[in-house]
Amino acid sequence: MEATAEEVHHTEHVPQWKIEEVEDIKNLIQSYSLFGIVSISGIPAKQLQVMRRELKDIAVLKVSRNTLVTRALEKAGGTAKDLEDYVDAQIGLIFTNENPFKIYKILEKSKSPSPIKPGAIAPKDIVVEEGATGFPPGPIIGDLQSVGIPAAIDSGKVSISETTTVAREGDKVSQKLAAMLNRLEIYPDEVGLDLKATTYEGSIFTSDQLAIDVDQYFSDFTTAVRQAFNLSVNAAYPTAENITTLISKGVSEARNLGVNATIIEPQLMDTHLSKAYSQMLSVAQIVYDKDENAVDDDLKQTLTSAATSKQETESGPTTEEETKESEEEEESEEESGMAGLGSLFG
Template sequence: MTNITTERRKIPAKKLAYQERFLSLMKEYKKILLIGADNVGSSHFQSVRASLRGEAIILMGKNTIVRKILHQNQKEFPDHAQMIPKLSGNLGFVFTNGDIQAIRRKILDNKVGAPARVGAIAPCDVSISPGATGLGPELTSFMQACFISTMIVRGQIEVKHKVDLIKKGEKVSPSHAALLTKLKMSPFSYNLTVPYIFDNGAFFDADVLDLSEQDLLRSFSEGIRNVACISLATNYPTLASVPHSICNAHNTIFSISVACSHPYHATKKIIRLLDDPEALQEAIAAASAAEAAEAAAVVAVDDGEGGVDDDCCDCPEDDIFGGPLFGSDEDDY
């Protein structure tokens, strides 16, 4: 019986050096930006590196190697394992301990114009404005083949109307690429993208950084509203539902007081008016006259100034609960 022995494959020194470099950066830096490098040239990449020098370090590498490093060192870096499912495509890593928002802005603002290449996916709409093109009359047939209406003015081709040549997401055809090259147009611009961010153990989509304070307040308000609805539906009191429960209870007491003609400080005037029909008619007439006067004043303001002042709203913009529960302290019951 022959013993077959297999010699263990030797790991190249270059991969070992990359592993040591990657692990040392993970130990030194607590924040990592995953970057996409599609359609980015070497000179463009160098300019990005120069802009981040002293603030961050860019490290590229094969996704398979990075996955293996993260798997093998998962006990030492358990939080970094969150990046493994997202490692696909032409990705790189930006290690930093500085302000993530500032680093991301520098990366995204560094754009380079590029011509339209055949087969490329258009990142934006491309159109040709009417006017002189600088092309000679011999290219008239070529323009007509691209379904562009032209005319000859002073020995050169002019485009009559605006032409929407390529839509965002479409592939660039050979004729479109040739036309844009002849017009010396570089309609596309590319930059490094930042799809994901790792920050002190938290891994999230980079679009979270674009949320404003108003967006956060709106989401917080919707969350409070949902909690209050569920609490009221299940009769389970919470801090969000207690004000509504008190309001509903007060409405019930108010209705019972009016129905039973048993007044308290909030229903004294209403019950007095219900018991005196003449006084009720006078109150209704006075209220109608007041509404008519207010409507006339609003129309006058609209005609004179072109709109109603926003300051007339009693509810402050930053009050996410819709104002006071029972009115202001000056309300007369």
């Protein structure tokens, strides 16, 4: 299809650098698995350059005119074109092969505290803590009180009397309050790249979808895996992950069944004999307690030895052994004490 005269005329007057810029953005979108739009509003140019250097091993950060960005998105097509709605105000473009959740976390961690500007909206509750300020007495007391911060003189310094919330999240910060917060070195704002939206593997992720508690998510995932494993074992549903546990559980249950049902198998004979011997001793002990002459001498000796062994286990060392050890310890302590006195008096 041939271009109209108007389109040809328009193309002829588009500067070459704009054509190259659009093509460059389109190529970057197609070269990386993730493409995103970030807000750079309020970030000084110098600090933006620092951020670009810090991200150089992770991502490419590019700033261009919004009209050129929109044109590049149209040319790239696919899900990239769907990000046109996020091209407004001051934005930058980010390109990376990291997943969107990781790059969001990296950008959030890179933000730094910043003084809030007059007329700005408080991003969160702004709290001034109780305590000394380090300022000498003077007009600052009145300045503090004029913005709702209770202040007084304490030990020759200006002190804030009580912890006070001077602005709620969403409140507009006045010029006087912004100036005072700056003097108190309270920086409630943050400077950094705000990831607005990304396209990744055919899907679009917005900032609210990416703002997850990774530790909680990992904990929930671990709990789910453990519960799924327990369910599969209890339901005897074999998988590659639980087959060893299922076999061990089956062997243990089969062994217990064989012992309790007195099933004669070579693998169970030691357990059967040990169990029978223990039961025999229990019966013999009951009989012996009623009539000592009801058991023979060998069994009587066995019962007596078992009782003695049990008593020694419960009571610990014999009295004679304890007395001997105590006397040896006392003699050693006396000799040590005399040696100490001798060295003291020469």
